[in-house]
Structure formats: structure tokens, C-alpha cells
Amino acid sequence: MISKTKEKTGVCANEYFTEKLGSKYLVTTRHGGFAVLSREEYDMLFRGTFTDNSALFKKINSAGIIISKENLKNIIFSFEKQLAYFLAPKAYLINLSNECNLVCKYCHANATPDNAETMTEEIMDKTIEFMASSPAKGFYIEFQGGEPLAKFNDIKKFIVKVNAAAKENNKEIISTVIVSNMTLMTEEIAKFIIENKIGICSSLDGPKELHDSQRQDVSGGGSYDSVIKWLKYLQEHKKTINIMPTITAHSIRFGAKKIVDEYVKLGARRVMFRPVYCIGRGKANKEELAVPAEEFVRFWKESIEYMAELTKKGTLVYDPQIQSMLRNMLGFPRSYMCMRMPCGAGISQVAISPDGTIFPCDLAKSMPDLALGNVNESHLDVFSRAIPMYARTAEVNPLCDTCAFNAYCGTCYSRTYAAFKDIIPRTPVNFECKVNKAMFKYLFEKLQDARYKKVFGQWVRLER
Numbered sequence: 001m002i003s004k005t006k007e008k009t010g011v012c013a014n015e016y017f018t019e020k021l022g023s024k025y026l027v028t029t030r031h032g033g034f035a036v037l038s039r040e041e042y043d044m045l046f047r048g049t050f051t052d053n054s055a056l057f058k059k060i061n062s063a064g065i066i067i068s069k070e071n072l073k074n075i076i077f078s079f080e081k082q083l084a085y086f087l088a089p090k091a092y093l094i095n096l097s098n099e100c101n102l103v104c105k106y107c108h109a110n111a112t113p114d115n116a117e118t119m120t121e122e123i124m125d126k127t128i129e130f131m132a133s134s135p136a137k138g139f140y141i142e143f144q145g146g147e148p149l150a151k152f153n154d155i156k157k158f159i160v161k162v163n164a165a166a167k168e169n170n171k172e173i174i175s176t177v178i179v180s181n182m183t184l185m186t187e188e189i190a191k192f193i194i195e196n197k198i199g200i201c202s203s204l205d206g207p208k209e210l211h212d213s214q215r216q217d218v219s220g221g222g223s224y225d226s227v228i229k230w231l232k233y234l235q236e237h238k239k240t241i242n243i244m245p246t247i248t249a250h251s252i253r254f255g256a257k258k259i260v261d262e263y264v265k266l267g268a269r270r271v272m273f274r275p276v277y278c279i280g281r282g283k284a285n286k287e288e289l290a291v292p293a294e295e296f297v298r299f300w301k302e303s304i305e306y307m308a309e310l311t312k313k314g315t316l317v318y319d320p321q322i323q324s325m326l327r328n329m330l331g332f333p334r335s336y337m338c339m340r341m342p343c344g345a346g347i348s349q350v351a352i353s354p355d356g357t358i359f360p361c362d363l364a365k366s367m368p369d370l371a372l373g374n375v376n377e378s379h380l381d382v383f384s385r386a387i388p389m390y391a392r393t394a395e396v397n398p399l400c401d402t403c404a405f406n407a408y409c410g411t412c413y414s415r416t417y418a419a420f421k422d423i424i425p426r427t428p429v430n431f432e433c434k435v436n437k438a439m440f441k442y443l444f445e446k447l448q449d450a451r452y453k454k455v456f457g458q459w460v461r462l463e464r
């Protein structure tokens with residue numbers, strides 16, 4: 001495809017993929033370079049009929065669509081960045097119990113108030129031993145559940161023990177986070193969280209009417225007031241709390257603007273629009289809650305346009321998932337585990353259940369078939385079982401392999417298993433592929449528009 005002139009000057013074609021963007025052509029490479037070409041330019045690229053000093057040459061040389069002496073190092077470096085996370089898992093999602101005082105309609109963990117399964121002190125010690133014996137130099141800890149605050153004393157005990165083990169084994173605890181529904185929060189717990197610099201995440205589906213219809217206790221009482229009370233308390237104490245909505249068929253009826261407005265009103269600037277997962281109780285309530293891919297994409301576009309408009313007017317608000325997608329497109333390291341191939345499950349993170357079973361990620365924990373092992377085993381034994389999960393890579397998914405978005409995208413191992421009882425994504429017709437493809441195409445289109453490019457530039461530079 002490259003002319004004789006190029007062969008003489010040591011330039012050769014890189015592998016590239018194409019997607020039509022209106023009247024233009026998006027050309028991407030496996031290392032994540034891209035250029036948007038006119039029809040004439042695309043034709044010249046295809047036939048290799050461009051000259052070394054042409055504008056087209058400069059464009060495709062800087063994107064790495066052709067490989068030259070000038071860009072070879074950058075191309076190699078991009079692959080290095082993509083593969084940098086093939087190390088021992090660093091994120092440990094700890095489930096001290098599966099008890100929860102709420103019975104949210106879409107709980108993927110199927111947690112209930114009468115679920116008494118709790119991590120014993122022996123399993124806790126084994127879990128910490130397992131973490132401390134990891135080849136990784138440091139780790140992130142996230143208390144999940146159930147509702148972690150139902151076992152607050154066990155959280156305190158775990159933190160004391162894991163700190164001692166980290167010190168003894170020369171490891172760093174990079175961060176500790178509690179994911180809570182906020183209904184069991186007290187002043188004592190809030191002070192402990194603030195004093196110990198523990199991160200806190202919660203769920204807020206949107207305005208009270210929407211949130212309380214989905215996140216209830218057994219008698220139907222909503223949890224909105226608790227979330228708001230403690231959000232304000234923590235904000236008054238200069239503590240950031242990350243909140244996240246789950247998007248269901250009810251959210252779609254409310255519309256994206258009302259949800260964004262609720263977040264802005266509360267002083268939150270991150271709104272991650274995550275579709276409901278049909279796993280656990282989410283599967284049991286699928287008929288009521290599930291959102292077709294096309295409707296989710298419509299809703300998502302409405303949210304981006306609204307958040308971009310607010311950002312332009314000086315109210316900074318963004319979706320961290322869009323930030324991650326843009327970062328993948330613009331050559332930043334792929335730090336978001338759920339938007340890369342293979343994803344972070346079992347490679348960068350694991351979830352540990354109250355009985356010590358190790359799952360590849362939090363979403364997998366209600367699917368026993370996906371267990372990787374348990375805390376009594378060695379790291380090597382457990383993580384060698386993550387190897388077959390490389391079926392998640394683009395190379396072994398024939399349609400992903402030739403897709404223009406494969407360098408930026410990710411398929412979900414757990415959601416694929418939940419839907420199909422195996423790990424091969426049904427591209428291009430499964431929910432994630434339809435949604436991801438539409439989102440990437442839309443983001444590439446909008447990147448050609450100077451107004452959006454400026455806003456996207458602001459979003460990607462914000463701290464994750």
C-alpha cells in the first residue's frame with residue numbers, strides 16, 4: 001500500500017482500521033493512534049499515493065498510521081502503556097459480609113438483611129496474608145458488601161491488621177475506600193472515616209422520587225434522605241464523597257437532565273452514568289429495570305450534551321467514564337479497568353467473599369462458576385486461573401479484532417457470563433458492544449467540533 005518512494009525512505013504501513021464518520025473516514029491503529037481523513041486523503045492512504053512532505057504524510061506519520069523512524073519509539077511506548085497493568089492485582093475488594101439493611105431492586109450481590117454470612121477472624125487473617133504475599137508493592141482496598149457499615153467493627157479490625165501486615169512486608173496501602181448506602185452512617189463512623197483519610201463512595205440514582213423507588217429497605221422506605229444528610233455532613237467537613245447513579249428504565253423516563261441537575265445542586269461534579277447490570281436481583285427485576293442499548297445511548301448523548309453545555313457556562317460537571325474513554329482515545333494510560341482489553345478482572349483487581357473465595361471482580365461475586373480460588377492458595381495458583389480469561393482480548397474476538405475502536409474499548413467478562421453462561425462476547429449485537437461502539441463513534445465525531453474539543457480537553461485533565 002505504500003509507494004516506492006516510501007519504501008526507499010524507510011516508511012511502511014501500520015495495520016489500520018476504518019470507520020465512516022459522516023463524510024469523513026476515521027482511521028485507527030492497534031496502538032491507539034488515529035486520524036480523521038477526507039475521502040481523497042483516505043484514497044491516497046489506501047493506494048500509497050502521497051508524497052513525503054504532504055499534509056497527509058504529516059497527519060498519518062504523527063498518528064502512527066505509517067511507521068517511520070520518527071514515530072517508531074512512540075508506537076512501542078503506546079503498547080507499553082497499554083500492557084503496563086499486566087502485573088499482580090493491586091485492588092482488593094473486601095466483602096466482610098453479604099448483609100445489607102436495604103433490598104435495592106438491582107443489587108448485583110443479592111444482599112439482604114437476613115444474610116448472616118460474615119468473614120471469620122481466621123479468614124480475615126488469611127485474606128491479609130494473601131494480600132501481603134502479593135508481588136505487588138502496594139494495594140488499594142475497597143470495602144464492599146452487602147453494606148460494609150453493618151460490620152463497622154470488623155472494618156476497624158481489618159484496617160489495624162492490614163496496616164500491620166503492610167508494614168511488616170514493606171508494602172504500601174495506596175488508598176482505602178468504603179462503598180456504603182449511607183443509611184447506617186453515624187457521627188462516630190464519619191469521624192473515623194475523616195480522621196483515617198478513608199475514601200467514601202455511595203449511590204444516588206437522582207431526585208428523591210427516582211432514588212427512593214429503587215433503593216429501599218424491606219418495608220419500602222427510601223434511602224435518599226440518609227445519602228443527602230451524610231453527603232452534606234461530609235462536605236461540611238471538607239471530605240469528598242463520590243456518588244454514582246445506576247441507570248434503569250425508570251431513570252430513562254426521568255431524563256438525564258434531571259439527574260445531572262440533582263448532582264449539580266448537591267455540589268457533585270462527577271456523574272457516572274452506569275447502566276443497570278442484570279445480575280443478582282438486577283436479573284430477577286430485569287423486566288422492570290433493563291434498558292435497551294439504543295435507549296441507553298440516547299440518554300447518554302443527552303447527558304453529554306447537557307454536561308458540556310454546563311461546563312462551557314462555567315459549571316464543571318462530567319462523567320468519569322467519558323473521561324476514561326477520551327483518555328484512551330487521546331493516548332493517556334488506561335487506568336480505568338472496565339474499559340480496556342482484557343479488562344482488570346483477575347489481572348488488576350480481585351473481590352474476596354466472606355468465606356475467602358476469590359473472584360475476578362466485584363461484579364463476578366454472585367456467580368460461583370467465575371471463582372478463581374481462595375485465600376488459602378498461593379498467588380501463582382490463583383492468578384494462573386485468570387489466564388483463560390484472556391478470551392477477553394480483542395485478538396480472540398473476531399469482530400473486535402477488526403473494529404476501529406478495539407484499541408480503546410473493553411468487553412465485560414462478568415456481564416458476558418451473566419448473559420450467555422460463557423465468556424465470549426456476542427459482538428456486535430450484545431448490549432456492551434452496541435453501546436460502546438455508539439459512544440466511541442459519537443466521541444470521535446464530537447472531537448472534530450472545536451467547542452466540544454475544548455470541553456473534552458478540560459474533562460480529560462481533571463483528576464480521576
Ligand code: SF4
Binds near residue numbers: 400406410427
Ligand atoms: S466490543 Fe464492539 S465496539 Fe468494542 S472493540 Fe469489540 S466490536 Fe468494537
Ligand code: SF4
Binds near residue numbers: 343
Ligand atoms: S468483568 Fe466487567 S465489571 Fe469486572 S473488571 Fe471486567 S469489565 Fe469491569
